[in-house]
Amino acid sequence: MVTAGDTVAADVLVDGETVAAIGRSLDVTADRIVDASSRYVMPGGIDAHTHLDMPFGGTFSADDFESGTAAAAWGGTTTVVDFAIQDFGESLQAGYERWLAKAAGRAHVDYGFHMIIREVTDQTLTDMDALVRQGVTSFKLFMAYPGVFMLDDASIFRAMQRTSDNGGLIMMHAENGGAIDVLVQRYLREGRTDPVNHALTRPASMEGEATHRAIALARLAGVAVYIVHLSSRDALTAVVEARDRGAPAYAETCPQYLFLSQDDLARPDFEGAKYVCSPPLRPRDHQDDLWKGLVQDDLQIVSTDHCPFDYKDQKVLGRADFSKIPNGLPGIEDRYTVLFDGGVNAGRITLNRFVELVATAPARMFGLYPRKGTIAPGSDADIVIFNPAVERVLSASTHHMRVDYNCFEGMRVRGLPEVVMQRGEVLVEDGRFLGRPGQGGFLPRSAFPS
Numbered sequence: 448m449v450t451a452g453d454t455v456a457a458d459v460l461v462d463g464e465t466v467a468a469i470g471r472s473l474d475v476t477a478d479r480i481v482d483a484s485s486r487y488v489m490p491g492g493i494d495a496h497t498h499l500d501m502p503f504g505g506t507f508s509a510d511d512f513e514s515g516t517a518a519a520a521w522g523g524t525t526t527v528v529d530f531a532i533q534d535f536g537e538s539l540q541a542g543y544e545r546w547l548a549k550a551a552g553r554a555h556v557d558y559g560f561h562m563i564i565r566e567v568t569d570q571t572l573t574d575m576d577a578l579v580r581q582g583v584t585s586f587k588l589f590m591a592y593p594g595v596f597m598l599d600d601a602s603i604f605r606a607m608q609r610t611s612d613n614g615g616l617i618m619m620h621a622e623n624g625g626a627i628d629v630l631v632q633r634y635l636r637e638g639r640t641d642p643v644n645h646a647l648t649r650p651a652s653m654e655g656e657a658t659h660r661a662i663a664l665a666r667l668a669g670v671a672v673y674i675v676h677l678s679s680r681d682a683l684t685a686v687v688e689a690r691d692r693g694a695p696a697y698a699e700t701c702p703q704y705l706f707l708s709q710d711d712l713a714r715p716d717f718e719g720a721k722y723v724c725s726p727p728l729r730p731r732d733h734q735d736d737l738w739k740g741l742v743q744d745d746l747q748i749v750s751t752d753h754c755p756f757d758y759k760d761q762k763v764l765g766r767a768d769f770s771k772i773p774n775g776l777p778g779i780e781d782r783y784t785v786l787f788d789g790g791v792n793a794g795r796i797t798l799n800r801f802v803e804l805v806a807t808a809p810a811r812m813f814g815l816y817p818r819k820g821t822i823a824p825g826s827d828a829d830i831v832i833f834n835p836a837v838e839r840v841l842s843a844s845t846h847h848m849r850v851d852y853n854c855f856e857g858m859r860v861r862g863l864p865e866v867v868m869q870r871g872e873v874l875v876e877d878g879r880f881l882g883r884p885g886q887g888g889f890l891p892r893s894a895f896p897s
């Protein structure tokens with residue numbers, strides 16, 4: 448059994464929905480015994496960054512709460528924290544309730560919500576307090592996508608100040624949207640419309656600048672800040688410098704930034720569109736820095752930013768104009784295994800650090816620990832029995848995400864979540880899916896520790 452702290456040979460006793468006991472050769476009579484010999488017994492993954500059924504660029508992400516959470520379970524993830532979105536002119540409460548309705552009765556795994564704030568008014572600030580009281584304790588703000596999501600510095604600062612009172616945590620999409628937009632318009636005027644231009648118009652320096660600014664604003668407000676989907680050395684440097692000065696700056700990266708690169712965006716015949724996400728994939732040499740960040744805990748979490756769009760009828764919206772390609776990649780099913788294979792098997796991180804990155808740290812960061820994110824008496828019995836010996840090839844032909852391509856297509860990996868259990872109920876076993884929609888419930892989360 449592996450947790451963030453220990454690797455022990457032990458039996459795990461599950462009683463109802465929770466773990467009852469852990470010990471060597473437990474002397475109990477169980478209704479059922481699952482033989483996990485030669486396997487790792489690890490906490491179910493927590494994917495703290497997903498976009499299920501999300502409107503973007505005139506279309507919706509291809510996985511909804513039913514298909515996306517089933518794919519999550521197939522891949523060893525038993526909790527997701529998705530993003531509810533405030534519409535313009537709408538209260539945060541109304542946006543949150545719309546997402547509650549999207550998930551209700553459909554999710555296979557437990558879920559919580561972060562709230563995306565699109566405009567900051569006096570009412571928004573009051574709404575933030577109310578959401579924290581309901582267990583929606585983190586708020587995503589954007590420094591990019593002008594006219595769609597981008598907030599100015601004053602709005603960002605006001606929202607940050609509010610979290611110092613209400614216990615919320617600001618999550619920042621840190622890219623300088625103003626400068627990027629100017630570049631995008633120039634490239635389009637010059638006829639540079641292919642997918643690779645998505646990366647060329649969103650340089651790493653502009654992620655570094657926004658990350659630095661976000662942290663500076665958070666320091667001024669006296670609060671912590673969490674940088675989402677950090678993709679580049681430039682942004683990581685801003686986080687490291689702040690942390691070295693003792694600032695509570697946190698960040699996640701995603702598998703696509705660890706395993707894919709700008710070369711994928713440059714694939715010919717519009718195939719690069721499959722790899723369009725923001726921030727964009729970076730030149731390959733950024734990857735070593737991200738791995739170092741994961742080892743040294745300057746990056747605390749690996750989330751997916753799962754936001755799938757079909758290649759054939761959605762990514763194609765940007766065939767003549769890269770800025771119209773819906774942004775986002777699929778990954779909810781593959782995160783656990785690609786990080787195990789590329790991290791643990793490749794000798795980059797320890798088994799315990801792996802568990803910390805995919806389960807324990809997200810639980811702690813987002814107010815779910817110790818109910819989620821570990822295997823301990825009293826914790827939810829969200830358990831993965833992982834077979835590290837199974838060799839397989841990732842492919843859209845075998846995955847369960849409702850999207851027509853896999854961005855890790857053809858990747859050879861060693862490891863399979865063989866048995867996946869949520870709150871004591873088996874969701875995946877013997878290559879069969881045993882879960883049912885509605886089995887996952889809403890998780891109110893605790894406030895961020897001050």
Ligand code: URP
Pocket residue numbers: 498620676723724725726752754774775776
């Ligand atoms: O390209 C991305 N990341 N799409 C999802 C929206 C976001 O910014 O996280």
Ligand code: ZN
Pocket residue numbers: 620675676725
């Ligand atoms: Zn974002």
Ligand code: ZN
Pocket residue numbers: 496497498676752754
């Ligand atoms: Zn996202």
